[in-house]
Amino acid sequence: RPIDPKVYTQLTVKMYVSAIDAQTDPGARILWTRRDLKAYGDGAEGADWGESNYFRTYPGWHIYSIDLTKIGLLDPGLSRLEWTKAEKITGLRIDPDQKSSGKTFKSDWIRLSPRSNQQINWNSQGVSDLAAINFAIDSGDGMGVVPIHFYENQSLYDVTQPVVVLAKNGTFSFPASLPPGNQTLRAAVGGASASGFWQIDAAPLLTFTSPSPFSGEEYAASVLGDPWDFNSISDLDSTQNVIAPEVANGVYKGRHEATGSECSQQWSDSGVFLRMGTPIDPEQYRYLTFKLRMEGAAADISNGWITRIIWYDAQGFPVVGTSEDIINRVGWNTHTIDLWRGDLRDDEDPGLRDWRQDLVTELRIDLDEVPQAQTSYLDSVALHAVPVASGNLLVSWELSEQAGISITLGYDTDAAGYDGVKISSGVTGTSYLWQSSAPPDGLYYLYALVSDGVNQSRFYSDAPVRVVTSPSEVIFTQPNGVPGYVPLGEEFGRDLLQNAWDMNGADDIDRSEAGRYNGLSDPVFDKGKMSVRSTNHDPYLWLSWNINKPIDATRFKRVSLHLYSERAGQGQLWWFTNEANSQFIEGPKFTVVPGWRVYYFDLSAQPGWGGSIRLLRLDPLDKADANITIDWVRLTPKNERLFTVKWQGQNLAGSSLALYYAIDKQGTEKHVIAENIPADAGQYIWDTADLPFGVYYIFGHLKNGSGSGLWTYSTSPLGVGIDLSNLTLKLFVPIIRR
Structure with a gap:
């Protein structure tokens, strides 16, 4: 959930610093990014991140409240992203100190909020025109009276000092947001002080559960008939650069060694391909959720504690899309990714396709990019569709409190402004049956205006609902x-050669001479399938043949192949004609995708396919060190x-x-x-x-x-x-x- 910088502009933090040297310590600073964490400090990506001016800090416990619209940029020549000029903020960082070592830092709470503008008024007598009021907060939490400072002026290349509030003014617009509870505001000037009492009520919180990223149809359960719950290793089509993958108690576990010869890059490139079989419709399925844990006592983002997702179309690699960094922390991380978001793809290596560009034939999760040996765990992978409403939709939500709550529901198309069409007001409870036939077909975000009589909060659904008024x-x-x-139908191997290429035994391939079987391990035949491992980048095999029973190319024009590959790549067919001194004729190339797939080849218009054909050669994959299984190869007539x-x-x-x-x-x-x-x-x-x-x-x-x-x-x-x-x-x- 990114930050809307046009709404959330006031950052307030209660922080402890053990020591401050006002002469050498420049203070604290705030950094933000609209892309990924690697943008911080990168002058080449200056438009993607911002770095505030330093603001003065003090020893001990203090509260600092910074107006992010006015604090300014430390060096506009390096970081150029002003807070309010960003459409959204995806990363926020606080640096409490810059120059010294050996200090202790603590933080009690951090709040990012709209500017409060709570008006404070007082009467003062006998104070000079330049006398300043010092404010402090007593939260009744045993930490005593804590000074509070406000920062909103720019000091280019200098330390921003707190706002000076003059006692003679008699009024001040208090900008900070304080935590819920009983708060005492103390004001002091000279030797005099006064107190005021605030009872801050927690604003009501609402989270939509329908529609939500989890309320739409789930792909694996609905389309494949078996969710990705890791009750079996078969929930994966394959793995990449993983040693000894296993599942136990519904959790996948995989390990990779330090980056080796199989990786040209410095990171591990270790991942899993989820079980597929039916292409994903990217216009329907939008939200990917998974849980992930990496072994280790401390997260090291710069050393590869990130995950990314990669998706393929029927062409295979390199026609893929690559996501932006997904950051992991210590312990279990639950990630929900909106695959339609405009900044989904990595800014440095985005791949060649968007999620919605075409059907997705393979979905891969790279669990980590740590260059050293690493063990990671994966659990509860789900791909949900956009929720659909036809007629009625039971809208539901969760509330932080229910007593005295009144809700107004509405919908719009852009999830902005809360200015759409009202559905109903005065709603209570945690659900409402919406007659969704009112709006025309389209995508709509629901919103709720929630009031407890004191505070009003506003919330959008994280996912839209697709309204279909006239369903097909x-x-x-x-x-x-x-x-x-x-x-x-007639099949050449079974009916004419009298030996179907069904991989029931070694007589389905030709290993009678050197050069007829290359770059493949010794085959293992089991239950009508032949399993091998490629040993170089040009593996191939001849299918069994009989010189006295050539293929009549005018009749047999269609080849089909049921193949499993551990890796993506390219395959190809070749053949000899039955003429004297015939050379191999180059046939069609095809894109191999990980997992099981049936591949079809219409040879009727293929150059060189004609007359009498002696034999077929299959190049299953142009990659070394990959497991390959062939179920069958068939050669048949066309349109019979x-x-x-x-x-x-x-x-x-x-x-x-x-x-x-x-x-x-x-x-x-x-x-x-x-x-x-x-x-x-x-x-x-x-x-x-x-x-x-x-x-x-x-x-x-x-x-x-x-x-x-x-x-x-x-x-x-x-x-x-x-x-x-x-x-x-x-x-x-x-x-x-x-």
């Missing part, structure tokens, strides 16, 4: 009720096993539909059929030739122009090579609303 609806009509069916997926619905104009398939109704691992289909098209012709014998469920992701997106699935499966029409399936038919 879509259900699949084929397959639905009666299962779909397509005959099993077609199935028409059909749907119907309401309010579909302007919406798009993405289709996926999975082997279970939960959609544990979804694979893309097609994306960006006009939702009002009503059907899509699907080439199922790649699918092996089995049963499949079809999923749809509906998305409209405002960015909302929800899922539905076919209530009946599609049988490939198996006719399910005689089965009785009693399944719920869902209707989705966006």
Whole structure:
């Protein structure tokens, strides 16, 4: 929650300094930044940080109240960010002393508030025109009477002295905000003194729980059917530069050694890839929350006690986005990141894409950047959507107190000014049922004006709500009720070579001669999968072949591959023709993303794919030291096993539909059929030739122009090579609303 510097302008701190030399100690100073902590002191980033003039401090306990709009900048040639000219402040620092060592510093409280302007009046007699009043506060906390000083004038390259309040004036606008409780203000001039009593009530506090960054749909639980709760290591697709990752009691633990040969930079570059399977719609999912702990007795931000998130699209690295530094402290840290914020990306290495630029296919969390060996822990990762309201929304909140509280609710589109449309006034309790059909479709922030009869506080919801007055609806009509069916398609390895490339054994690849299997460890075949580890940056393998059974390229035009990779990179297909002295022909390159993925290749228009093909070579990944698993490779005809997926619905104009398939109704691992289909098209012709014998469920992701997106699935499966029409399936038919 950044600071709004146009609202919060008065910094007041109760602080103890053991000793002060007024001749050599310049005093204390305030620093602020609108970016990251690395901006402090960096002349190249002078527009991103500010450094106040020094202000005079005194030995013992004192209260210092600084007007940040008037204290000025110490050196405008170095730091150029004036407090009120920043849109927001994300970092605030207090330096209590500059020159001396061996001192003791203590702080009782720090308050950043609007200027109070509480008027103080008095009568004085027998004082000179230059006599100054000295103010002090007795909070009744056993610390006695503590002097208070006010600073608001600029003293370029000099120490700012406290404001002088003349006794003859008879009045003073008290700017500081004091903590709640009974406060006695003492004023003294010469040998005379007087006291006044304040009873400061704590202003009521309200936090919206709906809508909030946690009240919208959660991606892993809703889309993947399994939250990222670390009950299993399978909540991760892979890790990067991590030794012995493990989970225990719902917490991930990972360790990395000191920065080594795998890292060109000085930091560790150690991270985890969260389990995916279905791309993230960034127009729907906005708030990432996670808990993290780093081992160590003291936080060292300059030495890498920071976390960052990195997101990928289908192209893989380097088309990624990289977040700004996320600072960690000792113990458990809970971070909630608004992925739509304009300054999300790092200012030094932002990557090539924004969060909302395209579908996100991989999400990575780099837990730390410590160059030495480090152990870190991760827990409770969640990615929430913007909350949606269609018809009614139960707005809820938490209050610091309920007695005598009256609330006015409203909404606007910019979360600024509290000047939008009123919903209701005189609201009590902790919830209100809002008939959200009143405003047109769009994003709205709710706000609350909270009064306890003395104080009024104002609060916005941390997340907007997406109002949808005319929700789209879509259900699949084929397959639905009666299962779909397509005959099993022809597949070259299984039907012509009579040895399917299903990785059931060593005869699925060719290692008969040197040069046919390169840069890969000895394969391990288990449960229909081949697992290897790359040993150089150009690993490849030949698929099994028979010189007497060449591939007819005029018939077989489509290759599909089910591949797992520990790391992102690039793969490629190659082939030999059956002509004498044929050289390898360079086929399509493809982007490899971490985790499991089905890759498709339409070779019908590929240069060099024609006539008689002798064999296929697969380069699975152009990275060394990466775990790779191949499930199957298939070579099939094109457009021979077609199935028409059909749907119907309401309010579909302007919406798009993405289709996926999975082997279970939960959609544990979804694979893309097609994306960006006009939702009002009503059907899509699907080439199922790649699918092996089995049963499949079809999923749809509906998305409209405002960015909302929800899922539905076919209530009946599609049988490939198996006719399910005689089965009785009693399944719920869902209707989705966006």
